[in-house]
Amino acid sequence: MWDHLSLLLVVTPLIAAPLAAILPFGRVPWALAFLVALACAVMAGMQLWTILTGGPIQYELGGWAPPWGIVYRIDEVNALVAMIVSGIAAVALPYALLSAENEIEKHQIPLFYSAVLLCLAGLLGITQTGDIFNLFVFLEISSLSSYALISLGNRRQALTAAYQYLIMGTLGATFFLIGVGLIYSQTGTLNMADLAARLPEATGLKTVHTGFAFIMIGFALKLALFPLHLWLPNAYTYAPSVVTVFLAATATKVALYVILRVLFTVFPDGFVTNTPAGDLFLMAGILAVLSGSFRAIYQSNVKKLLAHSSVAQIGYMAIGLSFASVAGVTASIIHMFNHALMKGALFMAVGAIVYRVGACRMEHLHGLGRQMPWTFGAIIVAGFSLIGVPGTAGFVSKWYLVLAALEQQQWIVVAVILFGSLLAVIYVGKIIEALYFKQATNPELAVEEAPFLLLAPTWILVFANIYFGFDTDLTVGVAERAAQALGVAAK
Amino acid sequence: MDFVVSHYNYLIAIFLMMTGFYTVISRGNLVKKIVGLNIFQVSVFLIYISLSTVKDGVAPIYVEGVKVYSNPLPHVLILTAIVVGVATTALGLALVVRIKEAYGTIEEDEIHSQDNSL
Numbered sequence: 001m002w003d004h005l006s007l008l009l010v011v012t013p014l015i016a017a018p019l020a021a022i023l024p025f026g027r028v029p030w031a032l033a034f035l036v037a038l039a040c041a042v043m044a045g046m047q048l049w050t051i052l053t054g055g056p057i058q059y060e061l062g063g064w065a066p067p068w069g070i071v072y073r074i075d076e077v078n079a080l081v082a083m084i085v086s087g088i089a090a091v092a093l094p095y096a097l098l099s100a101e102n103e104i105e106k107h108q109i110p111l112f113y114s115a116v117l118l119c120l121a122g123l124l125g126i127t128q129t130g131d132i133f134n135l136f137v138f139l140e141i142s143s144l145s146s147y148a149l150i151s152l153g154n155r156r157q158a159l160t161a162a163y164q165y166l167i168m169g170t171l172g173a174t175f176f177l178i179g180v181g182l183i184y185s186q187t188g189t190l191n192m193a194d195l196a197a198r199l200p201e202a203t204g205l206k207t208v209h210t211g212f213a214f215i216m217i218g219f220a221l222k223l224a225l226f227p228l229h230l231w232l233p234n235a236y237t238y239a240p241s242v243v244t245v246f247l248a249a250t251a252t253k254v255a256l257y258v259i260l261r262v263l264f265t266v267f268p269d270g271f272v273t274n275t276p277a278g279d280l281f282l283m284a285g286i287l288a289v290l291s292g293s294f295r296a297i298y299q300s301n302v303k304k305l306l307a308h309s310s311v312a313q314i315g316y317m318a319i320g321l322s323f324a325s326v327a328g329v330t331a332s333i334i335h336m337f338n339h340a341l342m343k344g345a346l347f348m349a350v351g352a353i354v355y356r357v358g359a360c361r362m363e364h365l366h367g368l369g370r371q372m373p374w375t376f377g378a379i380i381v382a383g384f385s386l387i388g389v390p391g392t393a394g395f396v397s398k399w400y401l402v403l404a405a406l407e408q409q410q411w412i413v414v415a416v417i418l419f420g421s422l423l424a425v426i427y428v429g430k431i432i433e434a435l436y437f438k439q440a441t442n443p444e445l446a447v448e449e450a451p452f453l454l455l456a457p458t459w460i461l462v463f464a465n466i467y468f469g470f471d472t473d474l475t476v477g478v479a480e481r482a483a484q485a486l487g488v489a490a491k
Numbered sequence: 492m493d494f495v496v497s498h499y500n501y502l503i504a505i506f507l508m509m510t511g512f513y514t515v516i517s518r519g520n521l522v523k524k525i526v527g528l529n530i531f532q533v534s535v536f537l538i539y540i541s542l543s544t545v546k547d548g549v550a551p552i553y554v555e556g557v558k559v560y561s562n563p564l565p566h567v568l569i570l571t572a573i574v575v576g577v578a579t580t581a582l583g584l585a586l587v588v589r590i591k592e593a594y595g596t597i598e599e600d601e602i603h604s605q606d607n608s609l
Contacts, residue, residue: 133568140575144582151586156593160602163586167515170528170579177572178535184565185542 005050006059006072009043009082010128010138012036013121021114027097033113034093037120040086044124048079052478056485058130066130066191073130073193076482080333081257082127084340088249089120095348095457096242102355103240104152112152116246118145123254132180132266133190135258136173139222142254143169146247150239161234168231172221175214182211192266196487200268209275215262216277223255225281225318226288229311233295236307241351244303248310249344253336256317260329263321264486272324281322286416288315293423297430302350302360305427306343309386312420313339319413320401326480327404329488333479335397338385338468342394345382345461349375352450352458365431367440371447376435378458383428385465388421393468396475500541507534519599521590525583532576539565539572 016036020029051057056075060066074082096116104112122142129135147169151162184190186207187198202208217228224232236244263272272278292312299305313335320332350360352375357364369376385392388399398421405413449455468475495502507530514527543565551563587597594602 133571137571137575140579144575144578147582147586151589156590157606159586159590159593163521163583163590166579166583166586167524167528170583171512171515171531173575174532174535178538181535181539181542181565 004059005043005047006057006074006128007061009040009047009086010121010125012039012043013117013124017114017117017121020117021110024110029110029113030093030097030100033096033117034090036117037086037089037093040120040124041083041090044079044082044086047074048076048083048478051076051079052481067189067194070129070131070134071191071193072128074128075485076478077257077260077333077485078127080337080478080482081253082124084253084337085120085123085127085250088246088340088344089116091344091457091460092242092246092249092348095245095351095454098451098453099242099351099355100240103154103242108152112149115145115148116243118142119149119246123250126254127257130192131190132183132192132195132262136177136180139173139176139258142251143173143222146243146251149243149247150235152243153238153240155238157234158238161231161238165231165235168221168228172218172228175218175221177218179211179214179216179218182207182214186211192261195266196268199266203268203271212262212267212271212275212277216259219255219259219262220284223252223259223314223318224311225284225314226291226311227284229288229292229314232311233304233307236310236347237301237304241347241354244307245344245347245351248307248347249340252310252314253340256314256321256332256336260321260332260486264324264329264488269487272322278322278324281318282410282413285315285318285320285322286413288312288318289416289420290315290423293420293427296427297423299427300362302353302362302365302431303347305431306346306350309424309427310339310343312424313343313386316397316401316417316420319417320404323404323408323410324488325404325407326483326488327400327407329483329486330476330479331397331400331404333482334400334475337475337479338393338397338465341461341464341468342382342385342392345378345458345465346386348454348458348461349378349382352454355450355454356447362430362434365434366438367435368447369432369435371440372449374455374459375450378455378462379431379435381462382465383431385469387424387428391466391469393465393475395469396472400476500537504534504537504541507531507537521587521597521599522584525580525587528583529576529580532572532579536569536572536576539569 013036016032020032023029059072061070100112119142122138125138126135147162147166151159186202186205187195189195221228236248289312292308292315296305296308317332317335320328354360385394388394402414402417511527511531515524518524543562545559545561548559548561549557551560591597594605
C-alpha cells in the first residue's frame with residue numbers, strides 16, 4: 001500500500017469525484033470531499049516525509065518501466081507543492097460547507113464538490129507526474145473543472161469571467177502542447193528525465209528554442225504572469241468565495257512549479273541565462289509587482305483588490321526564479337508556500353464577510369471590524385503577512401528575495417521589492433481603514449461574527465502565517481533542498 | 492518552391508493556426524471565438540500527426556516483411572488531445588448558453604456595455 005502512495009494521492013480524488021456527483025442527499029458529498037482532501041493531505045505529508053528522509057521516489061504506473069510507461073518521479077519540489085495543494089484543500093473544505101451552501105444553488109452542490117475533487121486530482125497529478133504529456137492531460141483536468149467552478153458564482157459576471165479564463169487557459173494549454181510537440185520531434189521522448197538527458201545535445205536547434213518559448217508562454221498564461229494576467233482579477237472576484245480561496249492558493253502555485261521544473265530540470269543548466277528567458281521573467285516580474293500593486297490600490301471591491309495583489313505576488317515569484325541562482329529559486333519557492341498561506345487566509349476572511357453581508361465592496365465593509373472581531377483579526381494578521389511585517393511568513397519570503405537580489409547586485413530589483421511592500425501597506429491599509437475606522441453605513445444593522453466553521457479554517461491559516469514567520473527551518477530548509485533538487489546551478 | 496512542396500503540411504498547419512488565433516483575438520461573437528479556438532487546436536493536432544511520419548514507413552500495424560513503420564505515439568497523444576478539445580468546446584458552448592440567458596446577447600461589446608465585465 002505505501003509503495004503506491006504517490007499514485008493514490010492522484011487516484012483517490014479522481015475516483016471520489018464521480019461518487020460525489022451521484023450522492024445527491026444533504027451533506028454527504030461534502031463529507032466525502034472533506035475525507036478525501038484530508039486523506040490526500042495525510043498522504044502528501046507522508047510522501048514529503050519519505051522524500052526528506054529517504055530521497056526521491058520513482059513510481060512506474062502499471063509496472064511499465066520508462067521509457068515505455070509513464071513514471072511519477074517525486075523529489076522535494078513535487079512533494080512540497082503536493083503538500084501545499086492538498087493541505088490547502090483539507091483546510092478549505094471545512095470552510096466550503098457553509099460558504100458553498102450560502103453562495104451556490106442547492107441542486108448544484110454535489111456537482112460542485114465533484115468539480116472540486118476533479119480540480120484537486122488534476123493539480124496533484126501535475127505535481128506528481130514525470131511525463132510531460134501526462135502533465136498536459138492533468139493540466140486540462142484541473143483547468144476544465146476550475147472553469148466550471150468559477151462559473152458557479154452567483155453573479156452573472158462569473159459566467160463571463162469563466163468564459164474569458166476558458167479562452168485564455170485553453171490558448172495557454174495549447175501553446176504548451178505545441179512546445180511539447182516541438183521538443184518531442186527533436187528528442188523523441190516525453191519523459192522529463194530522458195528529456196533532461198537528451199536536450200543538452202539539442203540546445204543549439206531552433207526547434208528546441210521555439211518549443212521552449214511556447215511552453216514558457218503557455219504556462220505564464222496559466223500562472224497569470226504580467227502581462228498575461230488579464231483573466232485572473234475577474235475570475236477571482238466573481239467565483240464563489242471558497243473557489244477563490246482554493247484556486248488562489250493552489251492553481252497559480254502549480255503553474256509556477258511547472259515553470260521551475262521545465263526551466264531548471266528539463267532544460268540544461270544555463271539555458272535560462274543564455275536565452276532572453278531570464279531577463280523576460282525579471283522584467284515581467286518587476287512590471288507585475290508595480291502594476292499589480294498600483295491596480296490593487298484603486299479597487300473598490302475587496303476580492304478584486306486581493307486578486308490584483310496576487311498578480312503582484314506572482315511577480316515576486318517570477319523575480320526570484322529569473323535569477324536562476326539557488327538563493328533566487330529558494331526565495332521563489334518560499335514565497336509560493338507563504339503566499340498560499342496568506343492569500344488563503346485573506347480570501348477566507350473576505351468570504352466570511354460575504355457570508356454575513358452578502359457583498360464585499362469597500363462601502364459594505366464600513367464598521368464591520370467592531371462587529372466581526374475575529375474576522376477582522378484574521379485580515380490584520382494575514383494582511384501584515386502580505387506586506388511582509390517581521391514575525392509573519394511574508395517577511396521571511398521578502399527577506400530571502402531581497403537577499404537573492406543583493407547576491408546578484410540587482411539594486412533596482414531590491415528597490416522594486418521594497419516599493420512593492422510600501423504599496424501593499426497602502427492597499428491593506430485601505431481594507432483595515434474601511435473595516436475599523438469608517439462609520440458603519442447602517443449602524444442599527446447588527447452583523448454577527450462569522451460562524452465557527454468559517455473562522456476555524458481561516459485562523460488555522462492565520463496561525464500558520466505566524467508560525468512560519470518564526471520557525472523558518474521547515475520552509476527555508478525544504479525550499480533550499482527543493483531548489484537543489486531542481487538542478488539549479490550553484491554559483 | 493521545393494521547400495513549399497516538401498513542407499506543405501506544416502504550412503497548412505501554420506496557416507490554420509494563425510487563422511484560428513486571429514479569430515479568437517479579433518471576433519466579438521463568443522461562439523465565433525470558440526470556433527477559432529477549435530481551428531487553433533486542430534492545427535496543433537496536424538503538426539503532431541506530421542511529426543509521426545517516417546519516410547517510406549507504413550501504418551503501424553504489424554505486417555509480414557515490413558521493416559519501417561510510422562511512429563504511432565503522436566497519434567495516441569493526439570487522440571487524448573482531441574478528447575480534451577471536445578470537452579473544452581462543450582464547456583465553452585455551455586457557458587455561452589448561460590451567458591445568453593443572463594445577458595440576452597453573445598456579442599462581447601454589448602456584454603461589456605452592460606456591466607464592464609468582459
